[in-house]
Amino acid sequence: xxxxxxxxxxxxxxxxxxxxxxxxxxxxxxxxxxxxxxxxxxxxxxxxxxxxxxxxxxxxxxxxxxxxxxxxxxxxxxxxxxxxxxxxxxxxxxxxxxxxxxxxxxxxxxxxxxxxxxxxxxxxxxxxxxxxxxxxxxxxxxxxxxxxxxxxxxxxxxxxxxxxxxxxx
Numbered sequence: 001x002x003x004x005x006x007x008x009x010x011x012x013x014x015x016x017x018x019x020x021x022x023x024x025x026x027x028x029x030x031x032x033x034x035x036x037x038x039x040x041x042x043x044x045x046x047x048x049x050x051x052x053x054x055x056x057x058x059x060x061x062x063x064x065x066x067x068x069x070x071x072x073x074x075x076x077x078x079x080x081x082x083x084x085x086x087x088x089x090x091x092x093x094x095x096x097x098x099x100x101x102x103x104x105x106x107x108x109x110x111x112x113x114x115x116x117x118x119x120x121x122x123x124x125x126x127x128x129x130x131x132x133x134x135x136x137x138x139x140x141x142x143x144x145x146x147x148x149x150x151x152x153x154x155x156x157x158x159x160x161x162x163x164x165x166x167x168x169x
Contacts, residue, residue, distance in 0.1 A: 002065075002066075008042040018077045019091070021088065022088035036080070067102070074098055077095060079116050129146060132148070
């Protein structure tokens with residue numbers, strides 16, 4: 001993946017914007033975004049700029065880079081959206097719009113979603129305790145260091161996800 005620093009910022013902004021579409025970013029989503037940042041070779045500076053770009057409220061999700069980069073961006077957007085066990089309607093809408101922008105058909109989207117579901121179910125993302133910042137496995141319900149309850153949506157509560165690209169409109 002060959003992206004300029006500005007493209008890395010936009011790429012990360014796409015992921016962050018969709019994750020934040022419901023008004024909050026879960027701990028699992030934050031950790032997944034950090035993993036994506038490292039995977040695309042973005043520095044902490046680019047990640048911070050991406051968060052600021054999304055916070056400015058004028059960011060619009062749009063394709064970045066070569067076609068393969070766009071597909072990977074879609075895959076990672078879906079991954080971050082699924083990682084906390086729920087995809088709110090606004091996130092789903094942004095994902096579908098992005099898929100349409102890069103000319104993904106329903107069959108292709110279904111393949112990507114199935115691959116992402118497999119990745120999510122086998123992921124071992126660590127989260128941080130909100131009280132003491134200790135690293136915890138995603139499955140933790142309480143922090144073993146300070147005893148704080150971990151505030152997150154359980155992946156066991158995940159609902160079946162169906163994305164349908166509209167035939168028109």
